[in-house]
Amino acid sequence: xxxxxxxxxxxxxxxxxxxxxxxxxxxxxxxxxxxxxxxxxxxxxxxxxxxxxxxxxxxxxxxxxxxxxxxxxxxxxxxxxxxxxxxxxxxxxxxxxxxxxxxxxxxxxxxxxxxxxxxxxxxxxxxxxxxxxxxxxxxxxxxxxxxxxxxxxxxxxxxxxxxxxxxxxxxxxxxxxxxxxxxxxxxxxxxxxxxxxxxxxxxxxxxxxxxxxxxxxxxxxxxxxxxxxxxxxxxxxxxxxxxxxxxxxxxxxxxxxxxxxxxxxxxxxxxxxxxxxxxxxxxxxxxxxxxxxxxxxxxxxxxxxxxxxxxxxxxxxxxxxxxxxxxxxxxxxxxxxxxxxxxxxxxxxxxxxxx
Amino acid sequence: xxxxxxxxxxxxxxxxxxxxxxxxxxxxxxxxxxxxxxxxxxxxxxxxxxxxxxxxxxxxxxxxxxxxxxxxxxxxxxxxxxxxxxxxxxxxxxxxxxxxxxxxxxxxxxxxxxxxxxxxxxxxxxxxxxxxxxxxxxxxxxxxxxxxxxxxxxxxxxxxxxxxxxxxxxxxxxxxxxxxxxxxxxxxxxxxxxxxxxxxxxxxxxxxxxxxxxxxxxxxxxxxxxxxxxxxxxxxxxxxxxxxxxxxxxxxxxxxxxxxxxxxxxxxxxxxxxxxxxxxxxxx
Numbered sequence: 001x002x003x004x005x006x007x008x009x010x011x012x013x014x015x016x017x018x019x020x021x022x023x024x025x026x027x028x029x030x031x032x033x034x035x036x037x038x039x040x041x042x043x044x045x046x047x048x049x050x051x052x053x054x055x056x057x058x059x060x061x062x063x064x065x066x067x068x069x070x071x072x073x074x075x076x077x078x079x080x081x082x083x084x085x086x087x088x089x090x091x092x093x094x095x096x097x098x099x100x101x102x103x104x105x106x107x108x109x110x111x112x113x114x115x116x117x118x119x120x121x122x123x124x125x126x127x128x129x130x131x132x133x134x135x136x137x138x139x140x141x142x143x144x145x146x147x148x149x150x151x152x153x154x155x156x157x158x159x160x161x162x163x164x165x166x167x168x169x170x171x172x173x174x175x176x177x178x179x180x181x182x183x184x185x186x187x188x189x190x191x192x193x194x195x196x197x198x199x200x201x202x203x204x205x206x207x208x209x210x211x212x213x214x215x216x217x218x219x220x221x222x223x224x225x226x227x228x229x230x231x232x233x234x235x236x237x238x239x240x241x242x243x244x245x246x247x248x249x250x251x252x253x254x255x256x257x258x259x260x261x262x263x264x265x266x267x268x269x270x271x272x273x274x275x276x277x278x279x280x281x282x283x284x285x286x287x288x289x290x291x292x293x294x295x296x297x298x299x300x301x302x303x304x305x306x307x308x309x310x311x312x313x314x315x316x317x318x319x320x321x322x323x324x325x326x327x328x329x330x331x332x333x334x335x336x337x338x339x340x341x342x343x344x345x346x347x348x349x350x351x352x353x354x355x
Numbered sequence: 356x357x358x359x360x361x362x363x364x365x366x367x368x369x370x371x372x373x374x375x376x377x378x379x380x381x382x383x384x385x386x387x388x389x390x391x392x393x394x395x396x397x398x399x400x401x402x403x404x405x406x407x408x409x410x411x412x413x414x415x416x417x418x419x420x421x422x423x424x425x426x427x428x429x430x431x432x433x434x435x436x437x438x439x440x441x442x443x444x445x446x447x448x449x450x451x452x453x454x455x456x457x458x459x460x461x462x463x464x465x466x467x468x469x470x471x472x473x474x475x476x477x478x479x480x481x482x483x484x485x486x487x488x489x490x491x492x493x494x495x496x497x498x499x500x501x502x503x504x505x506x507x508x509x510x511x512x513x514x515x516x517x518x519x520x521x522x523x524x525x526x527x528x529x530x531x532x533x534x535x536x537x538x539x540x541x542x543x544x545x546x547x548x549x550x551x552x553x554x555x556x557x558x559x560x561x562x563x564x565x566x567x568x569x570x571x572x573x574x575x576x577x578x579x580x581x582x583x584x585x586x587x588x589x590x591x592x593x594x595x596x597x598x599x600x601x602x603x604x605x606x607x608x609x610x611x612x613x614x615x616x617x618x619x620x621x622x623x624x625x626x627x628x629x630x631x632x633x634x635x636x637x638x639x
Binding site: 062066081089241 | 361499
């Protein structure tokens with residue numbers, strides 16, 4: 001949403017510009033690099049098409065290079081993870097873009113109580129009604145803050161939304177057939193972690209740690225459908241790119257790490273929990289797909305899988321990058337490490353209770 | 356990533372998802388059959404999004420659009436010269452576009468250094484080209500003997516109820532067509548030996564074992580190929596075909612270890628091994 005509105009309204013990035021300046025551009029800017037000058041330069045599109053043609057011409061050669069069984073298995077697993085996650089990603093970005101475009105964000109600040117400590121659990125629970133994956137929740141949380149929602153409440157929302165929304169919980173139920181307690185445990189542990197983190201922020205958070213994005217989701221095309229389209233386009237491409245990183249990492253681990261090493265780790269209960277929590281950080285699988293990855297980690301205890309699914313939507317490498325970009329590096333470092341610890345402890349407690 | 360390229364990439368992603376869901380049903384190499392409606396819906400949605408981008412953002416009329424957009428953008432865009440520009444615009448509109456575009460080209464190019472950055476989408480989106488190219492150009496094959504050889508044979512212990520009450524009688528048939536899963540469960544956990552003396556037939560691919568042994572194999576996926584586990588049955592008294600060949604094996608159960616315990620492994624004595632075509636859904 002951030003970048004989307006940046007595209008539709010280039011003025012937004014500059015703090016100096018007063019709001020009155022904002023006119024309503026009809027649609028996104030066409031690339032100036034190739035449009036403005038008289039001299040023709042190859043633009044990104046031209047280079048892209050040339051690259052595409054080269055790939056098609058070299059198709060059989062490339063296929064021949066990928067003949068080794070390990071490479072083939074890698075590419076199959078990589079494609080499988082991508083293909084499997086894409087429908088979920090599309091669904092998530094459609095809904096999150098629709099909410100951003102059609103639901104006024106001011107609604108959220110109206111329903112929340114003034115007292116941050118009270119607003120935190122409500123905002124955390126509200127995460128359940130905003131379906132989307134973690135990539136979408138970062139800009140939404142930034143927008144909420146920019147509209148005057150207490151940072152603690154927005155942060156609780158940021159953590160809970162990608163973990164406890166219906167799409168993610170449905171995916172979890174599908175990934176663990178016949179194990180409804182897994183869905184319940186995920187819901188409880190994720191909500192508890194996000195509310196705890198919100199309260200921690202109320203108690204210990206310092207305003208200077210957090211860079212609140214200004215006029216964050218100032219949508220500006222004038223047409224809601226156009227906002228929807230550009231929002232979905234940006235969210236999908238952004239999240240999809242990070243999804244590919246996750247798929248690459250996961251496929252590499254899948255093919256290279258001998259199964260007995262994972263099994264050796266899985267025997268040790270607290271080490272296996274930490275191992276999967278770290279794995280969640282490194283893999284950075286979209287929360288809409290991570291239940292399937294957790295389910296495939298056969299040999300691990302349910303609590304370790306729970307830790308994987310609780311940590312994953314709240315702390316991972318792509319989220320740390322997104323948060324650094326939105327709220328500042330110092331914030332991302334503090335917030336992510338605190339969230340990691342909280343999430344692991346909560347998972348152990350909930351796992352002990354429910355699983 | 357520029358907007359026009361974004362649209363093209365979206366169209367390619369949508370087309371790739373639709374392509375693997377129809378026709379040769381390539382998607383079955385990667386995911387369960389149940390995901391097909393979701394794949395089709397997602398593919399259509401992304402394709403639509405891409406086409407909408409092509410139409411709205413414009414690829415072919417980039418040049419004229421750039422000239423036109425300038426007018427509207429510069430109001431909010433070029434802060435330092437805002438007043439002069441607004442003025443220039445007013446004039447431009449009255450006088451027509453011709454000379455005004457040339458006049459504006461220089462300051463606008465400079466000013467748009469800023470907007471230029473923002474006209475790009477997320478750079479990370481380039482990575483989405485990888486799975487698209489992989490699907491269109493290579494369409495990686497279903498997992499095979501490489502994965503199966505690295506995976507333990509997993510014969511999950513059936514529910515205690517089944518073990519205590521005994522397995523139901525096998526249906527008639529000579530040879531009896533079975534899945535590797537059914538065969539494996541009975542071969543390991545059926546203490547009543549219902550497989551004994553039955554002529555069975557199974558389809559799978561060849562996974563070489565140690566010392567010239569080989570297995571007829573199927574992989575099982577619960578969601579996508581990343582979670583594949585192997586079901587293997589050792590085939591005895593038949594020379595090993597090349598790895599990954601799809602075969603139909605006919606034969607009888609060979610008791611290998613104590614049934615009802617972890618020591619038993621599924622095995623069969625083959626009376627016939629013939630090559631078959633790869634099944635549409637390679638996973639069991």
